[in-house]
Amino acid sequence: MTIESGLGTVANYVDERTGAAAWMKKNLQKVFPDHWSFLLGEVALYSFVILLLSGTFLTFWFDPSQREVIYDGGYQPLAGLKMSAAYASTLHISFEVRGGLLMRQVHHWAALIFMSAIVAHLLRVFFTGAFRKPREGNWIIGIGLLTLGIVEGFLGYSLPDDLLSGTGIRIAEAIIQALPVVGSYISYFAFGGAFPGESFIPRIYTVHVLLLPGAFLALITAHLMLVWYQKHTQYPGPGRTEKNVVGYPLMPTYMAKAGGFFFIVFGVIAFLSAVASINPIWLYGPYTPGQISAGSQPDWYMGWLDGLVRMAPPLETHALGHTISWNILIPGLIVPGILFTGMALYPFIESWITGDKREHHLLDRPRNAPNRTALGAMSLTFMLVALINGGNDIIATHFSLTINQIMWFTRFGVLILPPIAFVITKRLCLSLQRADRELVLHGRETGTLLRLPHGEFVEVHEPISPEKAYLLTAHEQPPALELPAVDAHGVKRAGGLRNKLRSRMSVANAEAITKASVNDLKEIDHH
């Protein structure tokens, strides 16, 4: 029996019982467009698979208990010290379990890559406008995954109960307590009494290994099913329309690519884990509430939050027997709340401003949506300034600066720099549009100088290819919304202020350099 006929027999057997052949044929031929930036989400997905596998390995030995034990393992600098069973078992995984340290490092590096891939993927989706109708729901699922990822990562590095993670939990407790009125009750509920108690690590362990991974699996499945059902977006180009998808079939091209890419992601993470130390908990020591280390930082995806808390001025009010710590409440809960809510609602906000309720499957080039690109640059600047302040002590020691300078710089910078970034980015986008227009109308500058018979020098311009010209002119340039204060019958519209705001934003959003048209070209030919 040859392999083909063997496979055929198996396929036939399955098909006769499930009738899967037609479905498989249709779906295995599903076409996906090709671009490197479409693979960022895949990096996140594969890191998640690696997280599941390495995490399962770690659970075989990890003891999520705050029971006090005396360390009798192999790491001498901690010999005979009192510590929690969670910390002792993490040391055991690191030093006595074969391959344990490597697996711990794989798990942690995969978590960092998982989060950075999610952020990179989110930026791609945002800047290309892939969140527009019909994908608003999937955008919200993505924001949910990002939020869960931050929480899951925090809980994960809190589990070993080392000095650094204990410090992080202490800060989390402070943020919970900053909630007005209910804060101290929620804190007591979460910790099962006073900090640190004996319940918190076992509780977050269950959340970390059961609840959140389950939520992840469900959301990732929904995320991918929606991509499948709504089809993948594609960049504009010749032959690509809102009604088709130009690319390669799932089988065999994408199966091979995606399968190969999984192993490359695994390889890169394994490589990092083999050569670079991450979270060396044995150096941090066991957690004791009385101890703290200089330069205590969260992982990078929490760093911006830490930076915001670090830059908050000391504001507190006492009223009616309650203390409200604005210095924790604002940077720790209110600002992140506004940021993430705004991010989740952005597709609806944008469609409200543009009045565009159509489906979009062709992506925007970021320069052709200057307002959105500028808004993205603005948010990114805000986050980066906050992130820089999160590492202010490390930056201070390594670049001979003072913490106070960095703090004051970021206190003002976090408010001043984002608007500046907005203006600069918007101008850059418009300049690029202008350059595109020039390119279409006058062609590429070849750098070849020509001397005309009467002595004049001119530079030879070479017309660009029709494909390129199409790419540079295919986008829409919708006009701003017409929202006159009075309608056709001379009746004042309802919601005057709201409409005024909407039309202002719409005008700003529609600002663009008029793209080259056929008429423009004809006019040039005419000369």
Next chain:
Amino acid sequence: MKRLSRYRRHKAAGPMLLILALLGIGTTFSIASATTTSQTSKVDRSVQIEEGRQIFLRGCSSCHGLNAEGGQIAPSLIGVGAASVDFQVGTGRMPMADMSTQAMRKAPLYDAQETAALAAYVASLAPGPEIPSDSQLNYERDGNTAQGGELFRNNCAMCHNFAGQGGALTQGKYAPTLMGVDPKYIYEALITGPQSMPVFSDKTITPAEKMSIIKWIKAAEKEPNLGGASLGRVGPVTEGLLGWILGLGILIGVAVWLAMKAR
């Protein structure tokens, strides 16, 4: 005579003579040197103090005052003790080159003898902490690494970082790294509290506990990087940077390559 001539060619005679000679020289030397030191110590000490005073007048008095009474920009040195001078001058922190934030470790300006003279002069002004002797600094014998680690995390890590790599303080001041620091200077820093550092007196941390701390620091210095490159032992900042740049950087490179091949 006969007996001597009988044994002088014995095969053990050579080594025996050698041992006798060595013992003789050693005993003579120890007696001679002991008498010299005890006789000259008083003379030497006053000479040394005078030498130290001269160095002080030339190199230190412009800030610390002609009688080490302190001035507008420098503290009084009366009562700071020899240990303080040995630490500040021996590690190159004094004389200061830059008055902006704090004295930093650099190549010492004065050699061991001059430093000792300065220390003797300052110690002569008023009693203060003394330079620990080598026998006091036997941390390998007197210290306990794990206990030292716990003491370190309780008392030192909040400024010097969990692995003694140093950390930032306010207004540009900093706690320096403890890697590669002579045990004597660590001990002196503990008992004198230089710059922003508090004094850890023998009542707060006993001499034996100080030995444990030093032993732990020395162990941390020698400890191999168990998980691969240490990334500076400063926590998650460098890890995040590497994850983004190297980790995601390589993967984006691969993604570009994967998408390129299909064209």
